[in-house]
Amino acid sequence: MMSPEALLLVAARFKVLAEPMRLQILQVLKSGEASVNELTEAVASTQPNVSKHLRVLQDEDLVARRQVGNNAFYRISDKTVFKLCDVVCGSLKNNFEEQAAIFA
Amino acid sequence: MMSPEALLLVAARFKVLAEPMRLQILQVLKSGEASVNELTEAVASTQPNVSKHLRVLQDEDLVARRQVGNNAFYRISDKTVFKLCDVVCGSLKNNFEEQAAIFA
DNA sequence: TAACAATATAACTATACAGTTATATTAGCA
DNA sequence: TGCTAATATAACTGTATAGTTATATTGTTA
Numbered sequence: 001m002m003s004p005e006a007l008l009l010v011a012a013r014f015k016v017l018a019e020p021m022r023l024q025i026l027q028v029l030k031s032g033e034a035s036v037n038e039l040t041e042a043v044a045s046t047q048p049n050v051s052k053h054l055r056v057l058q059d060e061d062l063v064a065r066r067q068v069g070n071n072a073f074y075r076i077s078d079k080t081v082f083k084l085c086d087v088v089c090g091s092l093k094n095n096f097e098e099q100a101a102i103f104a
Numbered sequence: 105m106m107s108p109e110a111l112l113l114v115a116a117r118f119k120v121l122a123e124p125m126r127l128q129i130l131q132v133l134k135s136g137e138a139s140v141n142e143l144t145e146a147v148a149s150t151q152p153n154v155s156k157h158l159r160v161l162q163d164e165d166l167v168a169r170r171q172v173g174n175n176a177f178y179r180i181s182d183k184t185v186f187k188l189c190d191v192v193c194g195s196l197k198n199n200f201e202e203q204a205a206i207f208a
Numbered sequence: 209t210a211a212c213a214a215t216a217t218a219a220c221t222a223t224a225c226a227g228t229t230a231t232a233t234t235a236g237c238a
Numbered sequence: 239t240g241c242t243a244a245t246a247t248a249a250c251t252g253t254a255t256a257g258t259t260a261t262a263t264t265g266t267t268a
């Protein structure tokens with residue numbers, strides 16, 4: 001049984017991942033480091049919005065920042081996020097298959 | 105690479121788990137089925153609040169409901185939630201250990 | 209040095225939702 | 239049939255936050 005304090009931290013981690021835009025950013029970073037500009041284009045959002053999301057991800061130690069001149073490059077710093085996505089994906093897939101089986 | 109639609113569903117799943125009270129409820133259910141009253145006592149909340157959280161968990165197919173007379177018994181219906189918690193826990197533990205190592 | 213480019217941040221708005229209080233619903237019981 | 243218990247739901251409030259717009263900051267370049 002986990003302590004309430006631990007559950008608070010776990011919930012906070014889930015909260016950071018509970019945003020499609022942030023998941024999209026992480027997906028882009030999966031294929032390597034990217035600048036804010038590159039990310040902004042890749043996820044089709046605005047620069048301030050992407051910067052804000054990156055801040056949230058960094059505060060949770062999911063991404064790391066590297067500054068070069070006037071550019072900021074971000075990269076994944078915690079690969080467990082992909083493990084988490086995989087587990088959720090598997091569960092969703094399973095649910096859909098069960099639903100489908102009802103009509104089989 | 106996951107599609108934006110898939111990311112939406114994954115984010116929704118994370119959102120349901122991003123609440124300490126819901127994680128607490130799931131933890132209690134880990135040791136077996138429980139009625140709303142039992143859950144309300146176990147998590148030290150109010151009955152309407154617990155009912156609402158249970159609804160959210162049920163809508164996401166994380167718990168299942170069984171009615172007996174005037175009582176409603178809930179149980180885990182998707183064990184992957186514990187896998188998810190374990191992965192997050194491991195990551196958090198790792199982060200803390202890295203922090204600690206700085207002072208070693 | 210002046211203009212520009214890249215990023216971060218502040219202020220704002222709209223929306224979502226956790227918790228509360230009150231009430232509806234339904235089943236068992238005297 | 240009334241009374242009580244268990245659960246669900248509706249209405250409300252306060253808070254958190256995603257996205258936007260405007261601006262600050264800092265480095266590069268002409």
